[in-house]
Amino acid sequence: MTRPSRHLPAEKRREVTIETVIKLAAEQNPSEITTAAIAKRMGLTQGAIFRHFPSKEAILQSVIEWVAERLLARIDKAASGAPSPLAALEAMFMSHIDFVATHPGIPRMLFGELQRAGETPPKRMVKTLIQRYSERLYRLIEEGKRAGELDVDIDSSAAAIQFIGTIQGLVMQSLIAGDIERMREQAPKVFAIYRRGVGAAP
Amino acid sequence: MTRPSRHLPAEKRREVTIETVIKLAAEQNPSEITTAAIAKRMGLTQGAIFRHFPSKEAILQSVIEWVAERLLARIDKAASGAPSPLAALEAMFMSHIDFVATHPGIPRMLFGELQRAGETPPKRMVKTLIQRYSERLYRLIEEGKRAGELDVDIDSSAAAIQFIGTIQGLVMQSLIAGDIERMREQAPKVFAIYRRGVGAAP
């Protein structure tokens, strides 16, 4: 067990900073997270942050990188263990829900970045993440069609949008209810509807 | 034709302010809209805003009120003209898509407010709006089940979440593509999947 120490090696401090931002994002509006708030949560002064990151934007970039790596690895692992394309979609879905339920700040941060005005580096990273995610979905959906599990008449890219939207809907509902665990309960129910929507007629 | 005048009656100025905020939200991060930016867009000085609104929060509240009135009226009208519950759902969907495509800043503002930390008055208004919207959906879905149009085995509240999520997915995709019109093209395709998901087996 490593108890939180004041002095940490640079790399460790960067990691802790990223995790702190994700925790804070679960509690408050991500766009209102200040460098002072991050430092306070870590038990540091605000200036110390800038020993490890050149700017606030660089922190956000690192956070999104952290998320992209873990999320994609997780869903890839979930999908690879599934016996069929449709089972892979379901495993991805549940794995993704579990991920955002564990880190409720993450979808909020990503969506917040997407709303930014210009083409900031963090925004481009979010775009890339979602595009990679969509590509994986698209491939699985096409495979599912070939395997006879999914209906060949549905639009594959629309089905990918629908998949992501389904997760978004659950996230939004948990924001309204203020209850993250509810998401886990409702996930199977909404996925059942999605499966009916894209699945081949029996 | 009333050309934009510098001196406007108070009520007209409040209306113009609301519309200006909605326009600005389409261009930039809603949480970064300043009172100075609103004033500049109207050709006024920043201080003038506070002749008509006691605070910035009051502006946001008025905007959400504006949205709630129009959106609910629109979908009610769309639903009431439909011959069946399922047709009503489709009409609501298309009408909603048309609304957000015309005012792309609106979904971003609503979602942004939902992300707020505490229980601000604007946030509560957004919650109320979505709850009212969900109730209408729930009722229509139950009606659809009774009419034999929708599958009785699906979870009605999950189907309502899915409906809203479907719209969210389209909004998100338009943010990534930076193209609002694409949403109108893809709307029928994703709704087709939703209909298959909730519809009764043929």
Added chain:
DNA sequence: TGGATAAGTTAGTAACCAGTTACTATCTTT
């Protein structure tokens, strides 16, 4: 063990923000 160095502190800065105030221009009414 002592000194180099990495990590953190303190005390700033300029820019920006919402909101206020004393004043002025414009409209309306009689």
Added chain:
DNA sequence: AAAGATAGTAACTGGTTACTAACTTATCCA
């Protein structure tokens, strides 16, 4: 056309923000 009411201006305030620089302390290894 005078007077009161309404709408807008200019300059400001206190507070907050990201970021910086000079100084201090902890850690590690020769």
